[in-house]
Amino acid sequence: xxxxxxxxxxxxTVQALxxxxxxxxxxxxxxLIGANGAGxxxxxxxxxxxxPPAKGLITFRGERIDGxxxxxxxxxxxxxxxxxxxVFPQLTVYENLLMGAFTENNKQVIKQSLERVYxxxxxxxxxxxxxxxxxxxxxxxxxxxxxxLMARPQLLMLDEPSLGLAxxxxxxxxxxxxxxxxxxxxxxxxxxxxxxxxxxxxxxxxLENGKVSLSGSAEELATNPRIKELYLGG
Amino acid sequence: xxxxxxxxxxxxxxxVLILLAVPVVVTNNYVxxxxxMAGIWTLLASxxxxxIGLVGQLSMGHAAFYGIGAYISGLLSVRLGIPIWLGxxxxxxxTTFLGYLIGKLTFRVRGSAFVLVTLGLGxxxxxxxxxxxxxTNGPLGLQGISPVKLFGVNFTYKHYYYFILLLVxxxxxxxxxxxxxxxxxxxxxxxxxxPLANAVAIHSERFLVLAFMISTCIAxxxxxxxxxxxxxxxxxxxxxxxxxxxxxxxxVGGKGTVLGPIVGAIIFTLLPEWLRAIxxxxxxxxxxxxxxxxxxxxxxxxxxxxRIIKKKRGALHEYS
Numbered sequence: 152x153x154x155x156x157x158x159x160x161x162x163x164t165v166q167a168l169x170x171x172x173x174x175x176x177x178x179x180x181x182x183l184i185g186a187n188g189a190g191x192x193x194x195x196x197x198x199x200x201x202x203p204p205a206k207g208l209i210t211f212r213g214e215r216i217d218g219x220x221x222x223x224x225x226x227x228x229x230x231x232x233x234x235x236x237x238v239f240p241q242l243t244v245y246e247n248l249l250m251g252a253f254t255e256n257n258k259q260v261i262k263q264s265l266e267r268v269y270x271x272x273x274x275x276x277x278x279x280x281x282x283x284x285x286x287x288x289x290x291x292x293x294x295x296x297x298x299x300l301m302a303r304p305q306l307l308m309l310d311e312p313s314l315g316l317a318x319x320x321x322x323x324x325x326x327x328x329x330x331x332x333x334x335x336x337x338x339x340x341x342x343x344x345x346x347x348x349x350x351x352x353x354x355x356x357x358l359e360n361g362k363v364s365l366s367g368s369a370e371e372l373a374t375n376p377r378i379k380e381l382y383l384g385g
Numbered sequence: 386x387x388x389x390x391x392x393x394x395x396x397x398x399x400x401v402l403i404l405l406a407v408p409v410v411v412t413n414n415y416v417x418x419x420x421x422m423a424g425i426w427t428l429l430a431s432x433x434x435x436x437i438g439l440v441g442q443l444s445m446g447h448a449a450f451y452g453i454g455a456y457i458s459g460l461l462s463v464r465l466g467i468p469i470w471l472g473x474x475x476x477x478x479x480t481t482f483l484g485y486l487i488g489k490l491t492f493r494v495r496g497s498a499f500v501l502v503t504l505g506l507g508x509x510x511x512x513x514x515x516x517x518x519x520x521t522n523g524p525l526g527l528q529g530i531s532p533v534k535l536f537g538v539n540f541t542y543k544h545y546y547y548f549i550l551l552l553v554x555x556x557x558x559x560x561x562x563x564x565x566x567x568x569x570x571x572x573x574x575x576x577x578x579x580p581l582a583n584a585v586a587i588h589s590e591r592f593l594v595l596a597f598m599i600s601t602c603i604a605x606x607x608x609x610x611x612x613x614x615x616x617x618x619x620x621x622x623x624x625x626x627x628x629x630x631x632x633x634x635x636x637v638g639g640k641g642t643v644l645g646p647i648v649g650a651i652i653f654t655l656l657p658e659w660l661r662a663i664x665x666x667x668x669x670x671x672x673x674x675x676x677x678x679x680x681x682x683x684x685x686x687x688x689x690x691x692r693i694i695k696k697k698r699g700a701l702h703e704y705s
Contacts, residue, residue: 222588226586241577250571253585
Protein backbone atom coordinates (compact mmCIF):
# COMPACT_ATOMS: atom_id res chain seq x y z
CA UNK A 152 0.00 0.00 0.00
CA UNK A 153 2.78 2.41 0.99
CA UNK A 154 6.20 2.01 -0.56
CA UNK A 155 9.10 4.16 0.48
CA UNK A 156 12.18 3.61 -1.67
CA UNK A 157 15.66 4.89 -0.95
CA UNK A 158 14.76 8.24 0.48
CA UNK A 159 17.30 10.77 1.66
CA UNK A 160 16.09 13.61 3.84
CA UNK A 161 18.07 16.59 5.05
CA UNK A 162 17.71 19.17 7.78
CA UNK A 163 19.73 21.97 6.26
CA THR A 164 23.04 20.31 5.47
CA VAL A 165 22.57 17.50 7.98
CA GLN A 166 21.42 14.28 6.38
CA ALA A 167 18.83 12.64 8.61
CA LEU A 168 17.83 9.70 6.41
CA UNK A 169 20.13 7.58 4.25
CA UNK A 170 18.44 5.44 1.59
CA UNK A 171 15.56 4.45 3.84
CA UNK A 172 13.15 1.95 2.31
CA UNK A 173 10.05 0.68 4.01
CA UNK A 174 6.88 -1.02 2.97
CA UNK A 175 3.44 -1.09 4.54
CA UNK A 176 0.78 -3.50 3.31
CA UNK A 177 -2.95 -3.00 3.65
CA UNK A 178 -4.28 -3.89 7.09
CA UNK A 179 -0.85 -4.21 8.63
CA UNK A 180 0.54 -2.63 11.74
CA UNK A 181 4.15 -1.80 11.03
CA UNK A 182 6.41 -0.10 13.50
CA LEU A 183 9.64 1.81 13.27
CA ILE A 184 11.86 1.37 16.28
CA GLY A 185 15.24 2.80 17.15
CA ALA A 186 17.01 5.17 19.45
CA ASN A 187 16.49 8.88 19.77
CA GLY A 188 17.62 10.66 16.63
CA ALA A 189 17.68 7.51 14.52
CA GLY A 190 15.32 9.06 12.00
CA UNK A 191 12.00 7.50 12.93
CA UNK A 192 10.06 10.72 13.20
CA UNK A 193 11.85 12.16 10.18
CA UNK A 194 10.62 9.19 8.15
CA UNK A 195 7.04 9.99 9.13
CA UNK A 196 7.53 13.68 8.47
CA UNK A 197 8.93 12.84 5.05
CA UNK A 198 6.00 10.60 4.16
CA UNK A 199 3.48 13.19 5.36
CA UNK A 200 5.08 15.90 3.23
CA UNK A 201 6.20 18.14 6.07
CA UNK A 202 9.84 17.48 5.20
CA PRO A 203 10.09 16.44 1.53
CA PRO A 204 12.84 13.97 0.56
CA ALA A 205 15.88 15.12 -1.42
CA LYS A 206 16.03 11.82 -3.22
CA GLY A 207 13.94 8.69 -3.49
CA LEU A 208 10.43 7.62 -4.26
CA ILE A 209 7.28 7.36 -2.16
CA THR A 210 4.18 5.74 -3.58
CA PHE A 211 0.79 5.21 -2.01
CA ARG A 212 -1.55 2.74 -3.71
CA GLY A 213 0.70 2.91 -6.75
CA GLU A 214 0.54 6.68 -6.97
CA ARG A 215 3.61 8.81 -6.46
CA ILE A 216 3.22 11.13 -3.50
CA ASP A 217 6.69 12.45 -2.76
CA GLY A 218 6.82 16.13 -3.56
CA UNK A 219 3.14 16.64 -2.77
CA UNK A 220 2.32 19.20 -0.10
CA UNK A 221 1.25 18.10 3.37
CA UNK A 222 -2.40 19.02 2.88
CA UNK A 223 -2.54 17.11 -0.41
CA UNK A 224 -1.13 14.01 1.22
CA UNK A 225 -3.79 14.11 3.94
CA UNK A 226 -6.37 14.19 1.19
CA UNK A 227 -4.86 11.01 -0.24
CA UNK A 228 -5.69 9.30 3.06
CA UNK A 229 -2.38 9.37 4.90
CA UNK A 230 -2.91 11.02 8.25
CA UNK A 231 -0.25 11.65 10.83
CA UNK A 232 -0.70 12.09 14.53
CA UNK A 233 2.42 14.08 15.38
CA UNK A 234 4.76 13.53 18.28
CA UNK A 235 4.28 15.41 21.53
CA UNK A 236 0.47 15.09 21.61
CA UNK A 237 -0.14 18.27 19.69
CA VAL A 238 -3.61 19.69 19.96
CA PHE A 239 -4.90 23.19 19.32
CA PRO A 240 -5.02 24.43 22.93
CA GLN A 241 -7.39 27.36 22.42
CA LEU A 242 -9.95 25.37 20.52
CA THR A 243 -12.44 23.14 22.29
CA VAL A 244 -12.36 19.36 22.04
CA TYR A 245 -15.21 19.47 19.58
CA GLU A 246 -13.47 22.09 17.43
CA ASN A 247 -10.23 20.14 17.53
CA LEU A 248 -12.09 17.11 16.23
CA LEU A 249 -13.72 19.17 13.49
CA MET A 250 -10.26 20.31 12.43
CA GLY A 251 -9.41 16.66 11.89
CA ALA A 252 -12.19 16.40 9.34
CA PHE A 253 -11.13 19.63 7.68
CA THR A 254 -11.10 18.20 4.17
CA GLU A 255 -14.56 16.68 4.56
CA ASN A 256 -17.48 18.84 3.45
CA ASN A 257 -20.28 16.35 3.95
CA LYS A 258 -21.85 17.11 7.33
CA GLN A 259 -23.39 13.65 7.53
CA VAL A 260 -19.98 12.02 7.14
CA ILE A 261 -18.49 14.32 9.78
CA LYS A 262 -21.31 13.42 12.16
CA GLN A 263 -20.71 9.72 11.64
CA SER A 264 -16.98 10.10 12.21
CA LEU A 265 -17.69 12.08 15.34
CA GLU A 266 -20.02 9.40 16.71
CA ARG A 267 -17.47 6.72 15.98
CA VAL A 268 -14.68 8.65 17.68
CA TYR A 269 -16.86 9.44 20.70
CA UNK A 270 -17.75 5.77 21.04
CA UNK A 271 -14.05 4.98 21.11
CA UNK A 272 -13.16 7.83 23.51
CA UNK A 273 -16.18 8.48 25.74
CA UNK A 274 -14.23 11.01 27.80
CA UNK A 275 -13.97 13.30 24.80
CA UNK A 276 -17.72 13.48 24.44
CA UNK A 277 -18.09 14.28 28.11
CA UNK A 278 -15.65 17.18 27.73
CA UNK A 279 -16.67 18.26 24.26
CA UNK A 280 -16.90 21.97 25.15
CA UNK A 281 -13.69 22.20 27.14
CA UNK A 282 -10.58 23.90 25.74
CA UNK A 283 -8.04 21.28 24.74
CA UNK A 284 -5.25 23.19 26.47
CA UNK A 285 -6.72 22.32 29.87
CA UNK A 286 -6.40 18.59 29.27
CA UNK A 287 -3.84 16.29 30.85
CA UNK A 288 -1.13 14.77 28.69
CA UNK A 289 -2.89 11.46 28.28
CA UNK A 290 -6.17 13.12 27.37
CA UNK A 291 -4.42 15.30 24.82
CA UNK A 292 -2.84 12.25 23.26
CA UNK A 293 -6.25 10.62 22.98
CA UNK A 294 -7.64 13.77 21.45
CA UNK A 295 -4.76 13.86 18.99
CA UNK A 296 -5.43 10.27 17.92
CA UNK A 297 -9.16 10.94 17.77
CA UNK A 298 -8.55 13.99 15.60
CA UNK A 299 -6.43 11.91 13.23
CA LEU A 300 -9.25 9.37 13.00
CA MET A 301 -11.72 12.11 12.10
CA ALA A 302 -9.92 12.40 8.76
CA ARG A 303 -10.90 8.76 8.03
CA PRO A 304 -7.35 7.70 7.27
CA GLN A 305 -6.47 4.80 5.05
CA LEU A 306 -3.03 4.86 6.59
CA LEU A 307 -2.66 6.16 10.12
CA MET A 308 0.80 7.23 11.22
CA LEU A 309 1.30 7.51 14.96
CA ASP A 310 4.43 9.26 16.16
CA GLU A 311 5.48 8.22 19.69
CA PRO A 312 2.00 7.85 21.14
CA SER A 313 3.34 6.61 24.49
CA LEU A 314 5.97 9.29 24.96
CA GLY A 315 5.91 10.89 28.38
CA LEU A 316 2.70 9.23 29.51
CA ALA A 317 2.02 7.35 32.75
CA UNK A 318 1.90 3.55 32.41
CA UNK A 319 -1.80 3.44 33.18
CA UNK A 320 -2.52 5.89 30.36
CA UNK A 321 -0.26 3.95 28.00
CA UNK A 322 -2.54 0.98 28.62
CA UNK A 323 -5.45 3.03 27.33
CA UNK A 324 -3.52 4.04 24.23
CA UNK A 325 -2.53 0.41 23.63
CA UNK A 326 -6.15 -0.65 23.94
CA UNK A 327 -7.10 1.87 21.28
CA UNK A 328 -4.32 0.83 18.92
CA UNK A 329 -5.38 -2.81 19.28
CA UNK A 330 -8.97 -1.85 18.64
CA UNK A 331 -7.94 -0.08 15.43
CA UNK A 332 -5.83 -3.06 14.44
CA UNK A 333 -8.83 -5.31 14.88
CA UNK A 334 -10.77 -3.05 12.52
CA UNK A 335 -8.01 -3.67 9.94
CA UNK A 336 -6.79 -0.11 10.00
CA UNK A 337 -3.37 0.18 8.36
CA UNK A 338 -1.01 1.73 10.89
CA UNK A 339 2.57 2.91 10.77
CA UNK A 340 3.75 3.30 14.33
CA UNK A 341 6.87 5.04 15.56
CA UNK A 342 7.87 4.05 19.08
CA UNK A 343 10.94 4.39 21.23
CA UNK A 344 9.51 1.78 23.53
CA UNK A 345 10.61 -1.16 21.37
CA UNK A 346 9.11 -3.77 23.64
CA UNK A 347 5.69 -2.23 23.38
CA UNK A 348 6.00 -1.65 19.65
CA UNK A 349 7.04 -5.23 18.89
CA UNK A 350 4.22 -6.56 21.04
CA UNK A 351 1.65 -4.63 19.00
CA UNK A 352 2.92 -4.85 15.46
CA UNK A 353 3.00 -7.39 12.65
CA UNK A 354 6.28 -6.22 11.22
CA UNK A 355 8.95 -3.76 12.23
CA UNK A 356 11.93 -1.83 10.93
CA UNK A 357 14.82 -0.87 13.11
CA LEU A 358 16.49 2.44 12.28
CA GLU A 359 20.02 3.36 13.28
CA ASN A 360 21.64 6.67 12.38
CA GLY A 361 19.19 7.30 9.59
CA LYS A 362 19.52 3.86 8.01
CA VAL A 363 17.37 0.75 8.19
CA SER A 364 19.58 -1.69 10.05
CA LEU A 365 17.13 -4.55 10.47
CA SER A 366 13.66 -5.50 9.40
CA GLY A 367 11.34 -8.44 9.69
CA SER A 368 8.32 -9.77 11.47
CA ALA A 369 7.78 -8.56 15.01
CA GLU A 370 8.63 -12.00 16.46
CA GLU A 371 11.84 -12.18 14.46
CA LEU A 372 12.98 -8.84 15.73
CA ALA A 373 11.90 -9.52 19.27
CA THR A 374 14.13 -12.59 19.35
CA ASN A 375 17.02 -11.03 17.48
CA PRO A 376 19.99 -10.92 19.87
CA ARG A 377 21.13 -7.49 18.73
CA ILE A 378 17.71 -5.94 19.20
CA LYS A 379 17.39 -7.68 22.54
CA GLU A 380 20.65 -6.23 23.70
CA LEU A 381 20.17 -2.72 22.37
CA TYR A 382 16.49 -2.01 22.82
CA LEU A 383 14.84 -4.62 25.00
CA GLY A 384 17.24 -4.49 27.90
CA GLY A 385 19.01 -7.84 27.48
CA UNK B 386 -29.65 27.86 29.28
CA UNK B 387 -32.35 29.50 27.22
CA UNK B 388 -32.65 32.29 29.73
CA UNK B 389 -28.93 32.80 29.42
CA UNK B 390 -29.11 33.09 25.67
CA UNK B 391 -31.81 35.74 25.72
CA UNK B 392 -29.93 37.77 28.33
CA UNK B 393 -26.72 37.68 26.29
CA UNK B 394 -28.70 38.68 23.21
CA UNK B 395 -30.16 41.60 25.16
CA UNK B 396 -26.73 42.57 26.41
CA UNK B 397 -25.53 42.61 22.84
CA UNK B 398 -28.39 44.78 21.60
CA UNK B 399 -28.16 47.45 24.29
CA UNK B 400 -24.82 48.92 23.16
CA VAL B 401 -26.07 48.98 19.58
CA LEU B 402 -29.20 50.85 20.64
CA ILE B 403 -27.11 53.34 22.58
CA LEU B 404 -24.88 53.87 19.55
CA LEU B 405 -27.93 54.41 17.36
CA ALA B 406 -29.29 57.00 19.76
CA VAL B 407 -26.09 59.04 20.01
CA PRO B 408 -26.81 61.61 17.26
CA VAL B 409 -30.26 62.21 18.70
CA VAL B 410 -28.75 63.27 22.02
CA VAL B 411 -25.45 64.70 20.80
CA THR B 412 -25.77 67.59 18.43
CA ASN B 413 -22.26 68.93 18.86
CA ASN B 414 -20.46 68.45 15.54
CA TYR B 415 -17.05 68.25 17.19
CA VAL B 416 -18.13 65.27 19.30
CA UNK B 417 -19.70 63.58 16.29
CA UNK B 418 -16.53 64.16 14.29
CA UNK B 419 -14.45 62.46 16.98
CA UNK B 420 -16.88 59.54 17.03
CA UNK B 421 -16.77 59.22 13.24
CA MET B 422 -12.97 59.16 13.35
CA ALA B 423 -13.19 56.51 16.07
CA GLY B 424 -15.38 54.55 13.66
CA ILE B 425 -12.78 54.75 10.90
CA TRP B 426 -10.04 53.62 13.28
CA THR B 427 -12.30 50.81 14.44
CA LEU B 428 -12.59 49.55 10.87
CA LEU B 429 -8.80 49.67 10.53
CA ALA B 430 -8.09 48.01 13.88
CA SER B 431 -10.72 45.32 13.34
CA UNK B 432 -9.38 44.48 9.90
CA UNK B 433 -5.77 44.36 11.13
CA UNK B 434 -6.99 42.12 13.94
CA UNK B 435 -7.72 39.44 11.34
CA UNK B 436 -3.99 39.32 10.64
CA ILE B 437 -2.51 39.92 14.10
CA GLY B 438 -5.17 38.29 16.21
CA LEU B 439 -6.52 35.44 14.12
CA VAL B 440 -3.78 34.19 11.81
CA GLY B 441 -0.91 35.68 13.83
CA GLN B 442 0.91 37.60 11.11
CA LEU B 443 2.14 41.13 11.75
CA SER B 444 1.26 43.44 8.88
CA MET B 445 3.21 46.67 9.16
CA GLY B 446 1.61 48.23 6.12
CA HIS B 447 -1.99 48.57 7.11
CA ALA B 448 -1.93 52.32 6.63
CA ALA B 449 -0.76 51.68 3.07
CA PHE B 450 -3.98 49.90 2.18
CA TYR B 451 -5.97 52.57 3.99
CA GLY B 452 -4.18 55.24 1.97
CA ILE B 453 -4.48 53.38 -1.31
CA GLY B 454 -8.22 53.01 -0.74
CA ALA B 455 -8.43 56.73 0.01
CA TYR B 456 -6.44 57.71 -3.08
CA ILE B 457 -8.35 55.43 -5.44
CA SER B 458 -11.68 56.70 -4.22
CA GLY B 459 -10.42 60.28 -4.07
CA LEU B 460 -8.89 60.25 -7.55
CA LEU B 461 -11.99 58.67 -9.07
CA SER B 462 -14.01 61.45 -7.51
CA VAL B 463 -11.74 64.39 -8.37
CA ARG B 464 -10.62 63.30 -11.84
CA LEU B 465 -13.71 61.50 -13.08
CA GLY B 466 -16.49 62.73 -10.82
CA ILE B 467 -17.34 59.23 -9.63
CA PRO B 468 -19.34 59.20 -6.36
CA ILE B 469 -18.47 57.18 -3.27
CA TRP B 470 -21.08 54.53 -4.11
CA LEU B 471 -18.83 53.36 -6.94
CA GLY B 472 -15.56 54.61 -5.50
CA UNK B 473 -15.85 52.60 -2.32
CA UNK B 474 -16.34 49.21 -4.03
CA UNK B 475 -13.52 50.13 -6.44
CA UNK B 476 -11.23 50.96 -3.51
CA UNK B 477 -12.19 47.72 -1.75
CA UNK B 478 -11.60 45.61 -4.86
CA UNK B 479 -8.27 47.24 -5.64
CA THR B 480 -6.89 46.75 -2.13
CA THR B 481 -8.19 43.18 -2.07
CA PHE B 482 -6.31 42.49 -5.28
CA LEU B 483 -3.17 44.13 -3.94
CA GLY B 484 -3.53 42.06 -0.77
CA TYR B 485 -3.78 38.96 -2.94
CA LEU B 486 -0.59 39.82 -4.84
CA ILE B 487 1.45 40.67 -1.75
CA GLY B 488 0.12 37.70 0.20
CA LYS B 489 0.80 35.31 -2.64
CA LEU B 490 4.38 36.55 -2.92
CA THR B 491 5.34 36.86 0.72
CA PHE B 492 3.58 33.97 2.43
CA ARG B 493 5.50 31.54 0.26
CA VAL B 494 8.78 32.56 1.83
CA ARG B 495 8.16 32.76 5.54
CA GLY B 496 9.89 34.58 8.29
CA SER B 497 10.16 38.32 8.08
CA ALA B 498 9.26 38.69 4.39
CA PHE B 499 5.67 39.62 5.09
CA VAL B 500 6.52 42.19 7.77
CA LEU B 501 9.21 43.78 5.62
CA VAL B 502 7.23 43.92 2.39
CA THR B 503 4.19 45.42 4.08
CA LEU B 504 6.44 47.89 5.90
CA GLY B 505 8.05 48.86 2.60
CA LEU B 506 4.74 49.23 0.81
CA GLY B 507 3.68 52.14 3.00
CA UNK B 508 6.90 54.00 2.37
CA UNK B 509 6.81 53.31 -1.38
CA UNK B 510 3.24 54.57 -1.59
CA UNK B 511 4.12 57.69 0.37
CA UNK B 512 6.97 58.47 -2.04
CA UNK B 513 4.83 57.78 -5.09
CA UNK B 514 1.96 59.98 -3.98
CA UNK B 515 4.45 62.65 -2.91
CA UNK B 516 6.19 62.81 -6.28
CA UNK B 517 3.60 61.96 -8.89
CA UNK B 518 2.49 65.58 -9.05
CA UNK B 519 0.39 65.31 -12.21
CA UNK B 520 -1.81 62.59 -10.75
CA THR B 521 -1.89 63.06 -6.99
CA ASN B 522 -0.95 66.73 -6.65
CA GLY B 523 2.00 65.56 -4.51
CA PRO B 524 2.54 66.89 -0.99
CA LEU B 525 -0.16 69.53 -1.52
CA GLY B 526 -2.67 66.74 -1.31
CA LEU B 527 -5.81 65.99 -3.23
CA GLN B 528 -8.56 68.53 -2.70
CA GLY B 529 -12.16 68.73 -3.63
CA ILE B 530 -13.23 65.14 -3.21
CA SER B 531 -16.99 65.13 -3.39
CA PRO B 532 -18.81 64.71 -0.07
CA VAL B 533 -21.28 61.87 0.23
CA LYS B 534 -24.69 62.40 -1.26
CA LEU B 535 -27.57 59.95 -1.29
CA PHE B 536 -30.99 60.47 -2.91
CA GLY B 537 -30.23 64.15 -3.23
CA VAL B 538 -29.45 64.50 0.48
CA ASN B 539 -26.06 66.03 1.30
CA PHE B 540 -24.56 64.13 4.19
CA THR B 541 -24.15 66.00 7.46
CA TYR B 542 -22.21 64.77 10.50
CA LYS B 543 -25.26 62.82 11.62
CA HIS B 544 -25.46 60.95 8.32
CA TYR B 545 -21.76 60.20 8.27
CA TYR B 546 -22.08 58.88 11.80
CA TYR B 547 -24.80 56.44 10.79
CA PHE B 548 -22.87 55.46 7.67
CA ILE B 549 -19.70 54.59 9.59
CA LEU B 550 -21.73 52.90 12.34
CA LEU B 551 -23.30 50.69 9.69
CA LEU B 552 -19.87 49.79 8.31
CA VAL B 553 -18.50 49.08 11.79
CA UNK B 554 -21.43 46.82 12.68
CA UNK B 555 -21.17 45.03 9.35
CA UNK B 556 -17.43 44.46 9.67
CA UNK B 557 -17.73 43.34 13.30
CA UNK B 558 -20.46 40.89 12.32
CA UNK B 559 -18.35 39.53 9.46
CA UNK B 560 -15.33 39.06 11.75
CA UNK B 561 -17.50 37.39 14.37
CA UNK B 562 -18.86 35.05 11.74
CA UNK B 563 -15.38 34.28 10.42
CA UNK B 564 -14.12 33.60 13.93
CA UNK B 565 -16.83 31.04 14.53
CA UNK B 566 -16.65 29.32 11.17
CA UNK B 567 -14.54 26.62 9.62
CA UNK B 568 -12.27 29.37 8.25
CA UNK B 569 -11.85 30.94 11.66
CA UNK B 570 -10.91 27.64 13.23
CA UNK B 571 -8.37 27.13 10.46
CA UNK B 572 -7.00 30.63 11.12
CA UNK B 573 -6.66 29.97 14.86
CA UNK B 574 -5.18 26.54 14.21
CA UNK B 575 -2.49 27.98 11.92
CA UNK B 576 -1.72 30.64 14.46
CA UNK B 577 -1.30 28.12 17.26
CA UNK B 578 0.65 25.43 15.46
CA UNK B 579 1.30 25.67 11.76
CA PRO B 580 2.95 22.28 11.12
CA LEU B 581 0.08 20.62 12.93
CA ALA B 582 -2.43 22.63 10.93
CA ASN B 583 -0.73 21.37 7.79
CA ALA B 584 -0.92 17.86 9.18
CA VAL B 585 -4.71 18.15 9.32
CA ALA B 586 -4.78 19.26 5.69
CA ILE B 587 -5.02 23.02 6.10
CA HIS B 588 -3.35 24.65 3.13
CA SER B 589 -1.90 27.41 5.26
CA GLU B 590 -0.67 29.66 2.47
CA ARG B 591 -4.07 29.81 0.87
CA PHE B 592 -5.75 30.70 4.15
CA LEU B 593 -3.15 33.33 4.97
CA VAL B 594 -3.70 34.97 1.60
CA LEU B 595 -7.47 34.80 2.08
CA ALA B 596 -7.21 36.39 5.54
CA PHE B 597 -4.98 39.12 4.17
CA MET B 598 -7.39 39.85 1.31
CA ILE B 599 -10.30 40.30 3.72
CA SER B 600 -8.13 42.50 5.92
CA THR B 601 -6.91 44.75 3.12
CA CYS B 602 -10.38 45.01 1.59
CA ILE B 603 -11.76 46.49 4.81
CA ALA B 604 -8.79 48.86 5.11
CA UNK B 605 -9.42 50.09 1.55
CA UNK B 606 -13.07 50.70 2.33
CA UNK B 607 -12.11 52.65 5.46
CA UNK B 608 -9.78 54.75 3.30
CA UNK B 609 -12.54 55.45 0.81
CA UNK B 610 -14.85 56.59 3.60
CA UNK B 611 -12.15 58.85 4.99
CA UNK B 612 -11.49 60.45 1.60
CA UNK B 613 -15.15 61.32 1.05
CA UNK B 614 -15.69 62.36 4.65
CA UNK B 615 -12.72 64.71 5.03
CA UNK B 616 -12.74 65.55 1.26
CA UNK B 617 -9.00 66.14 1.39
CA UNK B 618 -6.20 63.56 1.43
CA UNK B 619 -2.43 63.81 1.46
CA UNK B 620 0.56 61.43 1.40
CA UNK B 621 0.63 61.67 5.21
CA UNK B 622 -1.96 58.89 5.21
CA UNK B 623 0.85 56.46 4.45
CA UNK B 624 2.95 57.44 7.46
CA UNK B 625 4.27 54.55 9.48
CA UNK B 626 2.92 56.20 12.62
CA UNK B 627 -0.61 55.48 11.35
CA UNK B 628 0.18 51.78 11.05
CA UNK B 629 1.75 51.78 14.49
CA UNK B 630 -1.35 53.44 15.94
CA UNK B 631 -3.52 50.69 14.44
CA UNK B 632 -1.22 47.97 15.79
CA UNK B 633 -1.36 49.56 19.25
CA UNK B 634 -5.16 49.67 19.13
CA UNK B 635 -5.32 45.97 18.34
CA UNK B 636 -2.76 44.88 20.93
CA VAL B 637 -3.97 47.08 23.79
CA GLY B 638 -7.64 46.41 23.06
CA GLY B 639 -7.10 42.68 22.86
CA LYS B 640 -6.03 40.86 19.75
CA GLY B 641 -8.07 37.95 18.54
CA THR B 642 -11.33 39.21 20.07
CA VAL B 643 -14.08 40.96 18.14
CA LEU B 644 -14.56 43.63 20.79
CA GLY B 645 -10.88 44.28 21.58
CA PRO B 646 -9.89 46.32 18.52
CA ILE B 647 -13.12 48.33 18.84
CA VAL B 648 -12.31 49.24 22.44
CA GLY B 649 -8.69 49.95 21.47
CA ALA B 650 -9.72 52.19 18.58
CA ILE B 651 -12.17 54.15 20.71
CA ILE B 652 -9.68 54.66 23.55
CA PHE B 653 -6.86 55.76 21.29
CA THR B 654 -9.05 58.14 19.32
CA LEU B 655 -10.73 59.75 22.33
CA LEU B 656 -7.65 59.88 24.54
CA PRO B 657 -5.57 62.28 22.39
CA GLU B 658 -8.65 64.51 22.12
CA TRP B 659 -9.21 64.66 25.89
CA LEU B 660 -5.53 65.20 26.49
CA ARG B 661 -5.46 68.21 24.17
CA ALA B 662 -6.13 70.43 27.17
CA ILE B 663 -2.79 69.57 28.74
CA UNK B 664 -0.97 69.85 25.50
CA UNK B 665 2.63 69.47 26.70
CA UNK B 666 1.98 66.36 28.73
CA UNK B 667 -0.16 64.70 26.12
CA UNK B 668 2.36 62.27 24.70
CA UNK B 669 3.72 61.55 28.18
CA UNK B 670 0.35 60.40 29.48
CA UNK B 671 -0.36 58.56 26.27
CA UNK B 672 2.90 56.65 26.71
CA UNK B 673 2.21 55.87 30.37
CA UNK B 674 -1.21 54.45 29.57
CA UNK B 675 0.37 52.31 26.88
CA UNK B 676 3.02 51.04 29.28
CA UNK B 677 0.56 50.23 32.04
CA UNK B 678 -1.84 48.42 29.80
CA UNK B 679 0.97 46.28 28.41
CA UNK B 680 2.42 45.60 31.86
CA UNK B 681 -0.81 44.77 33.62
CA UNK B 682 -3.11 43.61 30.86
CA UNK B 683 -0.79 41.55 28.76
CA UNK B 684 -3.46 40.05 26.61
CA UNK B 685 -5.28 43.33 26.14
CA UNK B 686 -8.08 45.17 27.85
CA UNK B 687 -11.01 43.09 26.65
CA UNK B 688 -9.58 39.62 27.43
CA UNK B 689 -8.37 40.87 30.84
CA UNK B 690 -11.81 42.14 31.80
CA UNK B 691 -13.48 39.04 30.41
CA ARG B 692 -11.20 37.05 32.71
CA ILE B 693 -12.20 39.06 35.75
CA ILE B 694 -15.90 38.65 34.97
CA LYS B 695 -15.49 34.93 34.43
CA LYS B 696 -13.57 34.61 37.67
CA LYS B 697 -16.48 36.22 39.50
CA ARG B 698 -18.83 33.72 37.97
CA GLY B 699 -16.46 30.98 39.06
CA ALA B 700 -16.14 29.47 35.64
CA LEU B 701 -12.47 30.23 35.21
CA HIS B 702 -11.16 26.76 35.98
CA GLU B 703 -12.83 25.50 32.86
CA TYR B 704 -11.23 27.85 30.38
CA SER B 705 -8.25 29.53 32.07
